[in-house]
Amino acid sequence: MKKIKVIADLIRADHGIMLGLAVVIGFVISAKGFFFSEKIIYSFLTAFFLEAGTFALNDYFDYEVDKKNKRMDRPLVRGDIKPKTALLIYFIASPVGIFFSLLVNKICFLIALANLIIATFYDVKFKEVKVIGNFYIAFIMSIPFIFGALAYSEEISKIIIFFSVLAFLSGLGREIMKDIMDFYGDMERNTKSFPLYIGEKASRYLSSLLFISSSFVAFIPFFIEIEASYYLNPLFFLLLCFSSFLFIYSSYFLIKGEEISKSRKLTLFAIFFGLLAFLAGMLRFNMCSCPPI
Template identity: 45%
Template structure:
């Protein structure tokens, strides 16, 4: 039983869900200074946890053959601890849970959660093969919790959160370009069109450095928008 629970944790990457939940709280704080009903805040955190669990489960389901070839023993499906069917069922179950909880917050929160989840499923099924498009999605997923937190709190995206999300997006995008340099050999096997493969390693390193610097330059700005403490 304990082994199965551990495998489910690894499948759904619940540690990521907790980080996404913290991202939602940060989005709430920047947009409203925690001037929010506790129920809405809890629902926002649960939405993030449920939907990321669904996305990661589908990711492992779709990547099973590749992970098997690459001997990814950190994946419970590859180890045989869980079946592919289980991963698909977990994804199918967690998705409506996330949508229901988001709808209990507001229609705006539900709609945004739907768009974020749709993007995640498209990434799992196809986008990751397109290199830069996959990089953009991963960067977007790093920014999304802050944006969702703002919508949970005030039903819109405040300027402070927009800038915070832009910083997260740029940092994530730069990181993904850098990872493309590290994974250039493996990506060639799958014909993933990363910046490093299409433009060269030096160009990719230059792009990554410039984007990282831009994100650092923007980093002090959100603090000027937190004024309710």
């Protein structure tokens, strides 16, 4: 059981589940309702296994800098798992993810393959330029909605693009927070990150700005009819209130100069409630009527 928990920590299983949920949301929105399809399962597993592989590879290459930053939340730093095991997980999980994408459709396979190549190239070659990595990881957090939509149809709706932009903004905010946590190790390594370019205080304000702005922008579909299912939908509004409160609360801690790990955990819960809002908003009026594909 302990070994399973260690591997779950290494691959950030909670992140993988949320990325998989984002894929399901993209599928459900595109299908205009939920119905069982094997493609939902394959799409979820694609996101989960690719995330698992790339995070394992990320920790393998970040091992030395994580030790300098005393990142005891990392299994490799704690000594719970060996670096070569992390590398092995990458070589197992990544092909599995690509295999499941093949079972979805050709375009999803190409998206999955492109993401894996870029992620691997970044971990191996571009770790020293973290600003590029910030935008890349934010993109990775936004693409699951589009991936899920394309698993059902070749068309991408406005609401899918809208949610993808929100995911990008909140994802970028979280990555800047992570850079603040890694500040001293990155400085020693001369890694080009936001805190090294603009300073720690300005980075805290920038991260907070991204969280707060995305929190307010997220309510637009409730007040403006971008997609009928979300317009004046009380369930969507209620869950979004929880999400926004957590984002704003975490921003308060950031601006106060509190420990970053506390804010990071809050934003993870905020993203989870945001995903529930996106899913529940669609399901509120559209439970089950779609033909199989």
